[in-house]
Amino acid sequence: GAVVSQHPSRVICKSGTSVKIECRSLDFQATTMFWYRQFPKQSLMLMATSNEGSKATYEQGVEKDKFLINHASLTLSTLTVTSAHPEDSSFYICSAGMTGGISTEAFFGQGTRLTVV
């Protein structure tokens, strides 16, 4: 299947700093990428949908100024957690949909464990 690479897999940062997480589709073009957040023992919750070349669509309750999403090319989307705080510590996962595809063809990155100290 198609490969989605997410980097870094783990990051520890100080409170107040910003962290960027990258999501790359390695062998296909992804017009749509999704960013999820997972709390311990809880569901993956969709944070936002990003479409190449346009602004991301955020789910209700997700602060767009806090979680900046950029999808500048068909193979790269980035999530920047700005002014991170301990409550932002979580597991973040991206997925990418193939061009013209639907979420049944979504491929997931390995996730990023963010710890804010």
Added chain:
Amino acid sequence: GDSVTQMEGPVTLSEEAFLTINCTYTATGYPSLFWYVQYPGEGLQLLLKATKADDKGSNKGFEATYRKETTSFHLEKGSVQVSDSAVYFCALYRMDSSYKLIFGSGTRLLVRP
């Protein structure tokens, strides 16, 4: 709103035991249903899916049947292996939901030799 409920884990089984992981859903219309698996240190992988009532998805010895009358999509395997140890996520998707997947909380399976 749409939601997915999975049985809480962890589920611990001996090798060759029978596996059932329950999944029920709430959704308007006719969603598609999925099971994803996450092996340690890896991303989520689609395990199987079903797109309409009474469909049975199957892969790698795992099966799940889309039961509209009970709004369920339970995952089963007749004989588990140590290599099946992973976290399993049930999910649904509706065509009119902008391609959003809604996940259950995940169930960790641990298979002992």
